Amino acid sequence: SQQGEEDPQALSIQEGENATMNCSYKTSINNLQWYRQNSGRGLVHLILIRSNEREKHSGRLRVTLDTSKKSSSLLITASRAADTASYFCATDPNTGFQKLVFGTGTRLLVSP
Amino acid sequence: DTAVSQTPKYLVTQMGNDKSIKCEQNLGHDTMYWYKQDSKKFLKIMFSYNNKELIINETVPNRFSPKSPDKAHLNLHINSLELGDSAVYFCASSRQGLNTEAFFGQGTRLTVV
Numbered sequence: 124s125q126q127g128e129e130d131p132q133a134l135s136i137q138e139g140e141n142a143t144m145n146c147s148y149k150t151s152i153n154n155l156q157w158y159r160q161n162s163g164r165g166l167v168h169l170i171l172i173r174s175n176e177r178e179k180h181s182g183r184l185r186v187t188l189d190t191s192k193k194s195s196s197l198l199i200t201a202s203r204a205a206d207t208a209s210y211f212c213a214t215d216p217n218t219g220f221q222k223l224v225f226g227t228g229t230r231l232l233v234s235p
Numbered sequence: 236d237t238a239v240s241q242t243p244k245y246l247v248t249q250m251g252n253d254k255s256i257k258c259e260q261n262l263g264h265d266t267m268y269w270y271k272q273d274s275k276k277f278l279k280i281m282f283s284y285n286n287k288e289l290i291i292n293e294t295v296p297n298r299f300s301p302k303s304p305d306k307a308h309l310n311l312h313i314n315s316l317e318l319g320d321s322a323v324y325f326c327a328s329s330r331q332g333l334n335t336e337a338f339f340g341q342g343t344r345l346t347v348v
Contacts, residue, residue, distance in 0.1 A: 153333045165239075165325060165339035166278075173334055209276060213337075220290055221266060221329055223337060225278035
């Protein structure tokens with residue numbers, strides 16, 4: 124299976140704390156993306172990092188990419204209760220056309 | 236102004252029936268997808284279409300037949316539904332090319348009884 128893996132599977136923190144999620148994948152990639160899924164809803168794109176980039180920021184989000192280790196991390200700083208959701212990494216394998224392969228997801232619970 | 240809309244949101248049907256899920260995007264994207272999310276939240280691509288042409292078919296049973304009447308629509312028809320087809324099906328779209336983000340619909344929760 125090409126599916127990537129994320130850890131932890133679940134993460135429970137208090138508001139104001141930082142949350143870090145990790146993603147590992149198996150193939151060479153064009154880019155890696157992170158998505159958020161609120162319960163019972165569709166996925167929302169958070170950030171895209173290209174294979175030649177090592178770090179990217181967007182608001183309270185920081186993403187790193189290590190292509191030599193085939194891994195990425197998502198850091199959410201100063202978390203809020205509204206950040207409670209499942210977070211998925213998705214890789215776009217180097218196949219010549221866009222095809223997202225999703226990780227197993229991390230369920231984040233942020234308590235007030 | 237929903238960007239990617241799917242109907243219906245919920246679908247409960249008996250084994251053996253045939254059902255369709257409709258998807259429309261108003262983003263002007265050339266590429267559309269169907270993804271399946273199982274009960275463990277694993278998301279897997281099923282099909283990808285670019286300008287009405289099938290690009291990806293991820294070894295999905297031929298009971299599943301996507302149809303793209305135009306580049307803004309990608310419908311999914313499922314024949315002879317089985318219990319194992321129960322899942323949430325997501326439609327998505329993106330601009331053509333690499334390094335583009337995907338926009339997802341709200342999902343259709345299919346329950347086969």
